[in-house]
Amino acid sequence: MLEQGPITAAAVADELGISPAAVRRHLDALLAEGQAYTREAPRRGQRGRGRPARLYLLTEQGRALFGHAYDDIAIAAIRFLDEHGGPDAVRRFAEARVGSIVDRHRGAVTSKKDPAERAEALALALTREGYAASTRRVGAGEQLCQHHCPVAHVAAEFPQLCEAETAVFAELLGTHVQRLATIARGDAACTTHLPVPPSGAAPLDIQIHENGGTPE
Known part of the structure; x- marks a missing residue:
């Protein structure tokens, strides 16, 4: 055929x-x-x-099933952008890309007041975009797990894609988040930790911590 x-x-x-x-x-x-x-x-x-x-x-x-060269083209394009526009141009591209994905679901996520419910809504949105996402309760927080990453090969060379994604997650969820693992680094899933404050606690300021950062 x-x-x-x-x-x-x-x-x-x-x-x-x-x-x-x-x-x-x-x-x-x-x-x-x-x-x-x-x-x-x-x-x-x-x-x-x-x-x-x-x-x-x-x-x-x-x-x-017969394969595509999309990753090769994407990497070549971002290398060109990096060479001619610098790291800041790559960062702006990464922010625009993830923004275009989550903006379609922003209302569904931010309408939830409970942080855990927001995480579930974000997981559903990501699943609809091809990331096969889920949430699970771990200790005093929630973990958002993305079991598939359509741009993993590209993100392995350009971590700005992961950094922009983490920043958008923090903004949507209304709290600092911590990226624990990524498929781009060879992990089984992209895992993001979301601390859930005790019932009645004041909302946390939005802070972003990568690779084990400590909340200020």
Whole structure:
């Protein structure tokens, strides 16, 4: 399908030397997994009896199985930005990028008054953006865990992406946060600690601490 699509099941069977029935079982599996889709083949000549032939094509999800060079392009672009604009330009880019992601969900997060509920709302927002995030209670605080990072390879070279993300988390959650681990550094997940004040305590000032910093 990648090399010759749109293609019929019969044509795939001829190419592979197996039965059309066997091919259709594999094609049905690709359809069910969202890796392929179909459309009717254009009719040529007079309309005949029976159903029109179906053409099979790969979806974007299916094409992704063959790999992309997005990371290489992104790293090259940010290297160029760093070389010609300096570290401050990279930082501003990182801030704009994460800002565009969280701004779509800002109202849903900031509408929560309880810090733990804000963390849960932020995890849901991040999950919708492809970060597979969750929260868990640890001691007197909450930990926000991102189990996937779409830009991990880029962030490994440009930690400004992680730093900008941490700063936005602190601003949204209304308290200082501490980044404990990142996928970009080889950890299993990106983990951010959010201290939750005791019930009735005054709100904490927004402070950001990276890599084990101490609250002022």
